[in-house]
Amino acid sequence: MSSLEESLRSLSLDYLNLLINGQAFSDVTFSVEGRLVHAHRCILAARSLFFRKFSVGRSRRLGLTRYPRGRAGRFLYSGQVSIVPQKHEPRPNCGERGCWHTHCTSAVDLALDTLAAARSFGVEQLALLTQKQLSSMVEKASIDDVMKVLLASRKQDMHQLWTTCSHLVAKSGLPPEVLAKHLPIDVVAKIEELRIKSSIARRSIDAPPPPPSSPPPRHGCRRGSGGPEDSPNETSIGLVGC
Ligand SMILES: [Zn+2]
Helix, strand or coil: CCHHHHHHHHHHHHHHHHHHHCCCCCCEEEEECCEEEEECHHHHHHHCHHHHHHHCCCCCEEEECCCCCHHHHHHHHHCCCCCCCCCCCCECCECCCCCCCCCCHHHHHHHHHHHHHHHHCCCHHHHHHHHHHHHHHCCCCCHHHHHHHHHHHHHCCCHHHHHHHHHHHHHCCCCHHHHHHHCCHHHHHHHHHHHHHHHHHHHHHHCCCCCCCCCCCCCCCCCCCCCCCCCHHHHHHHHHHC
């Protein structure tokens, strides 16, 4: 690790310590479902659009129905996050012993929770990092998990993730009636559209080139002059094709 990286890491840990120590230097307290959360206005405002709008100029004690906890909360303070669970850590939704949790259901669920928290609190940097992480996870994830991520990407308006997942679902070969059990009908229609487009593209790639003996087109690509020798058909080819 370079000395610059080391110094950035230590600065980030200083902020994280503020979170861990809770009340120290806190200037706002949120009451979240009966529990008190001590926080620091300027840190929340710097990273979260939600807190920038919500807590500026308001009293020291505010009621909230939700608060970013876990990874989203740590990211607010430290600007750093690991979106995948610790390898071998026992996790819900992962029965596999010794799993590295790189793309299992548990890892996907954790990333989706982080994405939802990032979007709902307006922490765009975290949303982008999570989107990137999910894009690489889905390449190896089960098709059920890919469909789950596809729906989340639609809900959260994450276009890159939508594109990646919709192509994976299209390539899965699952028939529309099976897709319809997991996805809304308009999403199934979009997947079918993709399949049609890619089969047309494949057909044009697979199409054999014209035999070498075939004669060149009579008129090639030219605009119709409208002269007496131009038949109406040739004129229209020239205008449309060039
Ligand atoms: Zn796992």
